[in-house]
Amino acid sequence: MNDRLELVGGVAVITGAASGIGLALARQALARRMRLVLADIDAGTLQSARRQLRAGDDEVLLQAVDVSRDAEVQRLADAAYARFGGVQLLCNNAGVGFARLAAEHSAADWEWVLGVNLYGVAHGIRHFLPRMQAAGLPSHVLNTASAAGLVSLPGMAAYNASKQAVVALSETLRAELLAAASPVGVSVLCPAWVPTAIDSSERARPARHGRAAEPSAGSAIYAQVLQQAVRAGRLDADAVAGIAFDAVERRQFYILPHPKIAQALAQRVSAIVDSATPRPATEDSPRP
Numbered sequence: 001m002n003d004r005l006e007l008v009g010g011v012a013v014i015t016g017a018a019s020g021i022g023l024a025l026a027r028q029a030l031a032r033r034m035r036l037v038l039a040d041i042d043a044g045t046l047q048s049a050r051r052q053l054r055a056g057d058d059e060v061l062l063q064a065v066d067v068s069r070d071a072e073v074q075r076l077a078d079a080a081y082a083r084f085g086g087v088q089l090l091c092n093n094a095g096v097g098f099a100r101l102a103a104e105h106s107a108a109d110w111e112w113v114l115g116v117n118l119y120g121v122a123h124g125i126r127h128f129l130p131r132m133q134a135a136g137l138p139s140h141v142l143n144t145a146s147a148a149g150l151v152s153l154p155g156m157a158a159y160n161a162s163k164q165a166v167v168a169l170s171e172t173l174r175a176e177l178l179a180a181a182s183p184v185g186v187s188v189l190c191p192a193w194v195p196t197a198i199d200s201s202e203r204a205r206p207a208r209h210g211r212a213a214e215p216s217a218g219s220a221i222y223a224q225v226l227q228q229a230v231r232a233g234r235l236d237a238d239a240v241a242g243i244a245f246d247a248v249e250r251r252q253f254y255i256l257p258h259p260k261i262a263q264a265l266a267q268r269v270s271a272i273v274d275s276a277t278p279r280p281a282t283e284d285s286p287r288p
């Protein structure tokens with residue numbers, strides 16, 4: 001499919017829409033006069049996001065959702081279809097950051113990070129895609145992975161694993177949709193560092209996972225690296241969201257807003273192909 005995807009006037013569902021890249025995706029959607037279904041675990045911040053967007057009542061549905069919970073994502077899909085009758089763009093964007101040594105990730109840490117970053121995307125696909133396909137109209141799924149989905153920075157084991165799984169899930173889905181000649185397309189967004197609130201993701205950690213243990217000195221260094229790198233990110237969320245929307249409209253699959261990531265990925269792939277010793281990624285081979 002090489003023709004442009006027409007989003008103007010359609011309906012966009014965006015998870016993690018209260019902040020950062022999700023809120024910026026909402027601004028892009030609104031600029032295309034799309035109606036919005038904005039979902040986030042943080043209902044209060046979602047209300048402020050809606051005020052910032054200045055969208056009218058008939059244009060927006062807000063839904064408090066924990067995307068790691070299958071039943072909540074099903075309710076989101078039910079609510080979106082009940083309100084607007086269709087979805088042209090599903091942005092599986094909600095995600096959490098987590099930095100510490102791999103051996104210091106607890107079972108609860110793994111469940112939280114994989115639950116939001118990977119299962120959240122899987123639940124979105126399960127509950128929206130069949131309805132999008134049944135509509136038989138051109139539409140699209142945009143999964144927010146990360147540059148961490150392509151190269152592995154030390155200190156972020158669960159995050160890297162979750163994002164590499166989102167890339168794999170997106171690639172698999174793309175092959176299936178092509179084989180079925182589906183009108184639904186898919187893209188995977190892999191930004192490096194972007195200044196957002198991701199370095200304070202603990203705020204969105206549900207009580208059932210408990211609080212993260214105090215990091216050891218070795219782990220604390222990685223948390224600092226994450227914080228500094230996020231804050232120093234050169235492309236802001238609006239720039240990343242603009243690049244993502246342009247790419248979706250062109251039906252581009254891989255979206256790498258930071259060109260340096262392609263170099264880091266090429267090094268990784270050539271090390272794999274040559275069975276060479278991998279060079280560790282650094283925070284300057286940017287990410288998460």
Ligand SMILES: NC(=O)c1ccc[n+]([C@@H]2O[C@H](COP(=O)([O-])OP(=O)(O)OC[C@H]3O[C@@H](n4cnc5c(N)ncnc54)[C@H](O)[C@@H]3O)[C@@H](O)[C@H]2O)c1
Binds near residue numbers: 067116145146287288
């Ligand atoms: N900021 C970066 O440097 C960067 C880089 C690459 C990829 N990403 C990815 O971009 C996406 C958006 O992150 P961001 O940087 O805008 O961070 P952010 O913290 O500003 O926004 C993330 C949003 O997700 C919400 N959220 C968290 N857990 C949730 C849950 N269980 N259910 C529903 N919503 C939940 C948060 O409340 C928040 O509003 C994430 O998937 C993240 O991994 C971010």
